[in-house]
Amino acid sequence: MDYGPSERPAGATPLPTAIKILVAGGFGVGKTTMVGAVSETRPLRTEEVLTESGVGIDDLSGVESKSTTTVAMDFGRITISDDLVLYLFGTPGQDRFWFVWDELALGAIGAVVLADTRRLADCFPSIDYFEGRGTPFVVAVNCFEGAKQYRLDEVQAALNLDPDVPVLLCDARRRESSKEVLITLLEHAMKTRDARRTSD
Amino acid sequence: MTVQGESAEHQWVDDHAGPVVRPYAVTRGRARPVTGTFDLISLVTATRADVSAEIGLGPEHVAIVGLCQRMQSVAEIAAHLDLPVGTIRVLLGDLVARNLVQVREPRTSAGLPDNSVFEAVINGLRAL
Numbered sequence: 513m514d515y516g517p518s519e520r521p522a523g524a525t526p527l528p529t530a531i532k533i534l535v536a537g538g539f540g541v542g543k544t545t546m547v548g549a550v551s552e553t554r555p556l557r558t559e560e561v562l563t564e565s566g567v568g569i570d571d572l573s574g575v576e577s578k579s580t581t582t583v584a585m586d587f588g589r590i591t592i593s594d595d596l597v598l599y600l601f602g603t604p605g606q607d608r609f610w611f612v613w614d615e616l617a618l619g620a621i622g623a624v625v626l627a628d629t630r631r632l633a634d635c636f637p638s639i640d641y642f643e644g645r646g647t648p649f650v651v652a653v654n655c656f657e658g659a660k661q662y663r664l665d666e667v668q669a670a671l672n673l674d675p676d677v678p679v680l681l682c683d684a685r686r687r688e689s690s691k692e693v694l695i696t697l698l699e700h701a702m703k704t705r706d707a708r709r710t711s712d
Numbered sequence: 713m714t715v716q717g718e719s720a721e722h723q724w725v726d727d728h729a730g731p732v733v734r735p736y737a738v739t740r741g742r743a744r745p746v747t748g749t750f751d752l753i754s755l756v757t758a759t760r761a762d763v764s765a766e767i768g769l770g771p772e773h774v775a776i777v778g779l780c781q782r783m784q785s786v787a788e789i790a791a792h793l794d795l796p797v798g799t800i801r802v803l804l805g806d807l808v809a810r811n812l813v814q815v816r817e818p819r820t821s822a823g824l825p826d827n828s829v830f831e832a833v834i835n836g837l838r839a840l
Contacts, residue, residue, distance in 0.1 A: 529819075530753040531818070560796055597783070619818050698833055702830050
């Protein structure tokens with residue numbers, strides 16, 4: 513995509529760059545909690561209003577007879593510097609909103625898939641989605657109190673993950689832990705990109 | 713955060729009932745912006761400090777310009793004004809057409825950013 517209609521004096525300070533990371537996983541796994549733990553403000557919520565057809569609405573006459581759905585996304589902002597901003601988007605959980613995922617995943621540098629070992633299958637759709645798209649991702653096992661602790665290699669095997677995909681434990685409520693997950697993802701995304709370049 | 717035009721926003725919004733005005737009423741029925749695509753993380757900066765004297769702008773346009781005195785993403789504007797993203801895109805199209813905001817689109821097709829961006833983000837996160 514080209515730059516927007518902003519002025520761009522030659523040799524000036526770098527242009528502002530926004531990057532995004534997605535936080536995915538099943539319902540109630542702690543996506544918004546993680547977004548809030550590392551963001552500079554409480555998580556914000558943005559909504560897309562969709563009609564049943566979802567796309568191609570030029571003419572609004574008769575819209576009142578179509579059923580509309582609101583898809584909410586929670587997100588947070590981390591200002592890295594004056595010209596670099598990181599956004600974290602929690603993905604909407606319902607499978608029927610895949611096209612919202614497509615919009616979110618476009619241009620994302622990577623994704624965190626949050627997993628709960630009591631309901632491991634809940635994160636399968638997210639893993640399938642990012643594998644299919646080729647989006648770099650890590651799996652972060654959110655350690656809920658009272659949940660049986662599994663070894664990371666057991667989780668890796670249960671999810672049938674590529675051995676290169678990092679799997680780590682985290683506590684999504686804690687900033688330090690969530691930071692570590694994001695840093696692991698960024699390092700993994702860099703490696704993935706370099707590996708793709710050499711194989712091209 | 714103090715937002716210029718926030719009072720105008722609250723005039724229209726009831727926390728319990730949801731927005732009193734239907735989303736596309738503030739765009740006068742338009743579902744698509746006159747110009748631009750506006751990704752969720754496109755960064756918007758106002759080019760002017762105050763546009764309240766401009767003819768033909770609604771309170772939401774004025775609120776966006778007030779908010780974008782500091783660079784904001786499309787998603788943030790939608791969240792702060794409590795309007796759907798589609799509505800915000802239409803309003804931003806109006807503002808771009810009048811050169812009242814500058815929009816920086818993210819790189820979406822160029823693949824992953826280079827190492828300097830990754831390293832800056834990693835260092836920035838460590839410093840949090």
